[in-house]
Amino acid sequence: MGLIWTVVVTLLVGFVIGFLGKAVAPGSRDNIPLWLTVVCGVLxxxxxxxxxxxxxxxxxxxxxxxxxxxxxxxxxxxxxxxVGVAAVLVVVAATVTGRRDRAGRDA
Known part of the structure; x- marks a missing residue:
């Protein structure tokens, strides 16, 4: 049962830290997928x-x-x-995946 709780807590912490990192990252970084936000939060x-x-x-x-x-x-x-490290990772992830701000896309 210990391993299951470790995985659950790690994912929850990654979710929270990832979204806090996304919130403090400069610019609009809402365009990376949820799984990548959680990975940035865990890391x-x-x-x-x-x-x-x-x-x-x-x-x-x-x-x-x-x-x-x-x-x-x-x-x-x-x-x-x-949270600061997660914010840097969110910026890096958004840059590496090549996703742009939605406002910057052509209509």
Whole structure:
């Protein structure tokens, strides 16, 4: 049952982080598919956590913490890094897939 919950939570986190990343990405990025938004969110959550951990490490009052547990309370700054990385990935995904803004399409 643990693997199923890991997959479900990973997809939910990817969904939320991906849409937050899409919301803060510059320009209109609503034209990438849902599955790609979730992939950007999952990758953004992982890479953002990893980068935050590399830069700041674990808080001194949280011995034994790891990449996903850098402080004793909610890691708001780590989550901000996750959303930022997801926003960059959304921009990259929109660029790589060649999808343009709907307003820029010919009628």
């Amino acid at each position: 953004g959550a992982f890479v953002g956590s990893w980068l935050y951990y590399l830069v700041f490490g674990v808080a001194p009052d949280n011995p034994g913490g790891d990449m996903n547990d850098t402080s004793r309370g909610p890691d708001w700054w780590r989550h901000a890094w996750q």
